[in-house]
Amino acid sequence: MVDKKKNPIQVADRLFGAVEYLSAHGASTLTEVSEALGLNKSTMHRVLASLEFMNYVTQDPITGKYDLTMKLTELSFRHRQHFDLLQRIHPHLKQLVKASGETVHFVKRDGKDAVYIDKAESDQNQVQMVSRIGSRIPLYRSAVGKAMLATLSEDMVEKIWRQSTIERITPYTITDYEEFLEALADVRRRGYALDNEENEPGVRCVAASLEFMKQEAEYAFSISAPIQRMDNDRIRVLSALILETKKNIQEDFDR
Structure with a gap:
């Protein structure tokens, strides 16, 4: 169990202590920061040098004072965008x-x-999906992955394919690159992607990508269900819902 009164990684205390001090006090000298944090100057110099190397801190060549760069602001903005995105997307899900x-x-x-960054489950079904927020799934063997890859250039698709560990997880997993390219061509033609038990036996998924203002998709969403509820007729119904939802989301963001 972690001791809440003591940071298990001492250097993190020093790094973030320096960041928090500079955030509160603005441009400061080495002496000012070291005295505030109770560290000797040589230790504090290494801390600030590390932050400078990572582009969180900059040193004025004339005054010698240290100050924060805009990197934290950029990170905060990206985090806020991510949070705002989920707030806007979740009602559609x-x-x-x-x-x-x-x-x-x-x-x-x-x-x-x-x-996985969001998930909405139906209370009508007793069978719950094993996926959880924060977990990962390879692009090449998922409907969401194929939906996004279909928006990329073939060079980028090949690069991602080569970086992936291609495994036949189920009898239906696509492991041949040419067959995979054909599957992506089907996605572009239909507008949605399928996972026919390629990642998990007995589970099928229908997915669509979200491009927003970009030509290449960074996000996608899917419907997943046991194969007993996912025959071809059902997929036709769900794919229509997927495409309608994609249209509604993109119209929402275009307003």
């Missing part, structure tokens, strides 16, 4: 759950994976 009666996921592309 809940509406899709209501219309479909199935679990809906929202993901963000991160390298060769998709990361």
Whole structure:
């Protein structure tokens, strides 16, 4: 159990202590920061040098004073955008759950994976999906992944494919690159992507990407359900709901 009164990583105390001091007091000398944090100058100099190396701090060449860069502001802005995005997207996901009666996921592309950043489950179903917020799924074997990859250039798709550990997780997982490119062509033609038990036996998914103002998708959402409730007729119904939801979300962000 973590001792709440003592930071388990001492250097983190020093790094963030310096950041918090500069945030509160503005440009300061090495002496001022070291005295405020109770550290000797040589230790404080290494802390500030590390922050400067990571572009969180800059030193004025004339006064010698240290001050924060805009990096924290940029990080805060990105975090706020992320939070605002989820607030705006979630009602659409809940509406899709209501219309479909199935679990809906929202993901963000991160390298060769998709990361679950939101999830809305239906209270009509006893079977709950094992996915959880913060977990990852490879792009190449997921509906959300294929939906986003279909918006990328072929060079980028090939790069992500080569970076991925291609494994036949189920008998339906696509492991041949040419077959995978054909699957992406199907996504572009239909407007939505399918996961036909490619990642998890007995589970099928329908997904669409969200491009917003960009040509390349960073986000996607999907409906997932056991195969017993996901025959081809049902997929036709759910894919129409997916495409309608995509249209509604993008219209919402275009306002």
